[in-house]
Amino acid sequence: MKSSAGFSMVELLVASAITMAIVAGILAVIGPAQSMARAQGDATDLHQRLRAAADTIAADVRAALAVRPYRIGAMRDDAAIGVYYRPDTLTVLGVPSSPLSLDADASRTYYLKSVPASDSFQLMQYDGGLSDLPLLDHVVALSFDYFGRAGAADPLTRLDPATLVDGPWAEDAAQRMFDTDLLRVREVRILLRLESTDPLLRRLVPDEEVVLHVALRNLSGIR
Amino acid sequence: MVMMLAIVAATLLGTATETTIAANHRDAIQTLYAAEAGIELTMSRLRTMPDWSQFASQTPGTLFLGGPLADLLQSDGIDGRVQVAVSVFPGPDGAPDVLVLQSTASAPGGSRREVQVTIRRAAPAEDGAQNIETVFWRER
Numbered sequence: 471m472k473s474s475a476g477f478s479m480v481e482l483l484v485a486s487a488i489t490m491a492i493v494a495g496i497l498a499v500i501g502p503a504q505s506m507a508r509a510q511g512d513a514t515d516l517h518q519r520l521r522a523a524a525d526t527i528a529a530d531v532r533a534a535l536a537v538r539p540y541r542i543g544a545m546r547d548d549a550a551i552g553v554y555y556r557p558d559t560l561t562v563l564g565v566p567s568s569p570l571s572l573d574a575d576a577s578r579t580y581y582l583k584s585v586p587a588s589d590s591f592q593l594m595q596y597d598g599g600l601s602d603l604p605l606l607d608h609v610v611a612l613s614f615d616y617f618g619r620a621g622a623a624d625p626l627t628r629l630d631p632a633t634l635v636d637g638p639w640a641e642d643a644a645q646r647m648f649d650t651d652l653l654r655v656r657e658v659r660i661l662l663r664l665e666s667t668d669p670l671l672r673r674l675v676p677d678e679e680v681v682l683h684v685a686l687r688n689l690s691g692i693r
Numbered sequence: 694m695v696m697m698l699a700i701v702a703a704t705l706l707g708t709a710t711e712t713t714i715a716a717n718h719r720d721a722i723q724t725l726y727a728a729e730a731g732i733e734l735t736m737s738r739l740r741t742m743p744d745w746s747q748f749a750s751q752t753p754g755t756l757f758l759g760g761p762l763a764d765l766l767q768s769d770g771i772d773g774r775v776q777v778a779v780s781v782f783p784g785p786d787g788a789p790d791v792l793v794l795q796s797t798a799s800a801p802g803g804s805r806r807e808v809q810v811t812i813r814r815a816a817p818a819e820d821g822a823q824n825i826e827t828v829f830w831r832e833r
Binding site for chain 2: 689
């Protein structure tokens with residue numbers, strides 16, 4: 471007599487196959503969804519880092535009494551080794567040390583520092599003294615271009631870097647030599663490009679770049 | 694299903710957060726430019742005033758202009774909710790041709806920026822127009 475209780479082997483195999491197909495389908499949907507959820511958080515962080523860094527640099531450029539395309543300060547001063555131009559370095563002079571105060575001797579230098587471990591750069595902020603601190607990790611590119619006018623009525627044009635290192639030279643209030651073509655600078659173009667902090671997510675979160683044109687407001691101050 | 698709902702909820706929350714942050718950032722920039730517009734508007738009006746001595750004795754400052762920036766500039770292209778107030782103070786050394794302008798702009802979201810500018814009357818332009826130069830500019 472043939473028993474009708476239980477399942478046959480064929481039924482079990484079919485049921486297992488259906489279950490596996492459903493589970494595989496769910497996993498196939500959940501996996502990318504989890505990646506997208508992680509990527510979205512990473513993209514938000516990327517945007518916020520970009521905003522914070524761009525705002526910090528732009529605020530200093532707006533308030534600066536003068537700009538220099540090289541590092542100035544007590545440590546590793548570029549002028550001391552004869553370097554007067556670096557495309558990824560900007561020093562702002564006369565930045566306020568506190569809101570609404572004027573400190574003509576204060577300076578801040580923004581530059582890139584290579585980080586071989588992550589094959590990227592750090593955005594550094596140097597205060598001209600002993601404080602040389604990282605502002606931001608995973609920076610891909612940073613560059614500064616300088617715009618000025620040939621004559622009072624001429625349009626703003628990009629100043630060729632070669633003209634910023636060929637003299638004539640002058641001394642500022644702190645007895646530092648600078649190329650007088652820097653007196654023509656009216657606007658600084660800042661390009662900042664960041665990458666995701668997670669290498670695994672860079673396929674989903676592409677690099678973000680911001681370009682700012684910032685006009686110097688304190689043109690009548692010390693230069 | 695529960696997992697999918699959690700992921701969707703997290704994604705929506707992240708999107709909302711990013712949108713809020715971006716809006717706050719936009720407001721902050723907008724209020725800074727509004728504060729600067731208030732300064733420019735004040736300077737353009739001061740250019741037409743041959744005598745600034747009325748401001749020299751006002752130690753607490755004089756409210757020079759205030760209200761929605763769109764009304765002040767008579768422009769429809771500006772967010773009507775952005776408010777600007779500009780006060781004029783005597784210069785730090787009491788010189789009659791030096792004034793300090795303080796412009797405060799605020800947006801409905803709570804964003805508030807302040808710009809302070811010290812100006813000095815300069816020699817008139819070649820066409821005789823009154824000239825003003827900026828001596829010192831600061832924001833906060």
